[in-house]
Amino acid sequence: MDIISAALPMLLKGLQVTLYIFVIAIIIGFLVGLVIALFRLAPIKILNWIAKIYVDAIRGTPFIVQLFFIYFGLNSLQIISLNSTTAGIITVAINAGAYFAEIIRAGIQSIDKGQTEAARSIGFTGAQTMRYIILPQAFRRMLPTITNQSIISLKDTSLLSVIGIADLTQQGQIQASATFEAFKIWLAVGVIYFIIIYLLTLLANFVERRFQLR
């Protein structure tokens, strides 16, 4: 037990990094996903194509390759210089964005066409219809899948340790090799991830209940 309590401060420091990256990346990722979903549904061919290529490219490649491409690949061009945290946030955001885009697109398309017609017949513009009528309903339906993708993205952040980000997993590695107590340390790391994801699920359930359709 004292092994773990000795390692805990460092693990929690790692958790802080994990959560910091996760929260920023998931917010950016959601906004990217929303824009890409709207591109996908817009009556403009070029935008459809941009959205489709983006989503297919992300879905068709492993996360770790995306990470290396952004961190090592982009930096090697020596046009921009991304530190590891920035590269990590960008990768998680761009990766989640593609999946969010698909979730949001499906959510929007699941709303009955009569809703759009009713809104347009009242005199709402296309943008107002999206904002006041379609998205609020679609969002309620998407919540469970959004939660799922967020959990996947949270777990994906553990791969950021390979580019040297001092996240929870990286701290686990440091502690495991310093203490020679791999079993206990990795068990503790696992439990911490589990608790965070559990809390995230509770939060999602709470939001879902608050927004439930009557």
Place this chain on the structure above:
Amino acid sequence: MSMITVKNLRKSFGKLEVLKDINAEVKEKEVICVIGPSGSGKSTFLRCLNRLEEITGGQVVINGHDITDKKVDLNKVRQEVGMVFQQFNLFPHKTVLENITLGPIKIHGTEKTEAEKLALELLDKVGLREKANSYPGELSGGQKQRVAIARALAMNPKIMLFDEPTSALDPEMVGDVLEVMKQLAKEGMTMVVVTHEMGFAREVGDRVIFMDGGYIVEENEPNALFGNPQHERTKAFLSKVL
């Protein structure tokens, strides 16, 4: 004064021509009922009047606005044309009151308290004031349709379009909705009503249009059209539904 003028209106879905050379005119305060067999193009015709359907050819002028003109501000014209759908299409995530006030607040920029006052008056009119804070999911079909009518009226339209407003209702709910529509007609609203309710067409309609196969086959005052139809197709249709 002419509220709706339709000239040589044509509408195709791909290769399928659904409306073929439709000509019609609706004057202020007139109530026009549109009848005809399923698939004859009644809904498509109605939906062309606020351009929910893109128009393939011809001209549609609504209260002086040529809506087939590329430069027309459709959103503006639609504010003058209320529409009521067979499936109600209330916004399920909004209360009855919010359904009615959303348009006035967001489009007309009406103050919330002002919009709510107006909405409650409209709810009184359709007999549903006590449902103001309910959600659409808690209402019966007939109640939903009356809220949908109130929602359309909240934009203070010059014209109301109805697409089979009672077809999705249980029989005992039909009367309440028709009663609201009758009242509206009495107050001088210009209305175009696609309906299977021949009794309503006869009692409330100033003119009845019979459509078949994408054409207006016959058009007349209700008593003349129902009592003495001129065309074989009209006779055949009426003998089935009367």
